[in-house]
Amino acid sequence: xxxxxxxxxxxxxxxxxxxxxxxxxxxxxxxxxxxxxxxxxxxxxxxxxxxxxxxxxxxxxxxxxxxxxxxxxxxxxxxxxxxxxxxxxxxx
Numbered sequence: 001x002x003x004x005x006x007x008x009x010x011x012x013x014x015x016x017x018x019x020x021x022x023x024x025x026x027x028x029x030x031x032x033x034x035x036x037x038x039x040x041x042x043x044x045x046x047x048x049x050x051x052x053x054x055x056x057x058x059x060x061x062x063x064x065x066x067x068x069x070x071x072x073x074x075x076x077x078x079x080x081x082x083x084x085x086x087x088x089x090x091x092x
Contacts, residue, residue: 020072023064025057034058034091036065040084046070047079047087 025034035056038047049069058064065071072080074090082090 021063023061025061025064028057031056038071038084038087045081046072047082047084 027034033056035053036049036058037051037053039050040046041048047070049065049067049071051067052058052065070080071087072078074087077090079087079090
C-alpha cells in the first residue's frame with residue numbers, strides 16, 4: 001500500500017508546484033525501499049532526487065518526489081544540510 005499527503009508548507013508556487021510540501025511515503029510489501037534515488041550536487045547543499053523507479057511507492061504516490069526535488073526533512077528531522085549517508089540512514 002502506498003500513500004502520499006501533499007500539503008503546502010508555504011504560499012509560494014514555482015512551476016505549478018509549491019516550493020515545499022509534505023509527502024508521506026509508505027513501503028509496499030511487494031517493493032523493496034521507496035523507489036527513488038538521491039544524489040548530492042557539487043556546490044549545492046542537500047540531497048536531490050536523481051531518479052524515481054516505475055512501479056515504486058514513490059512513483060505511485062500522488063504528489064510524490066520528482067527528479068530534481070530537494071529532500072529537506074525525513075521522519076520529522078531536518079536533513080537539508082545532511083550528507084548522503086546521513087539521509088540514507090534516516091530513510092530506513
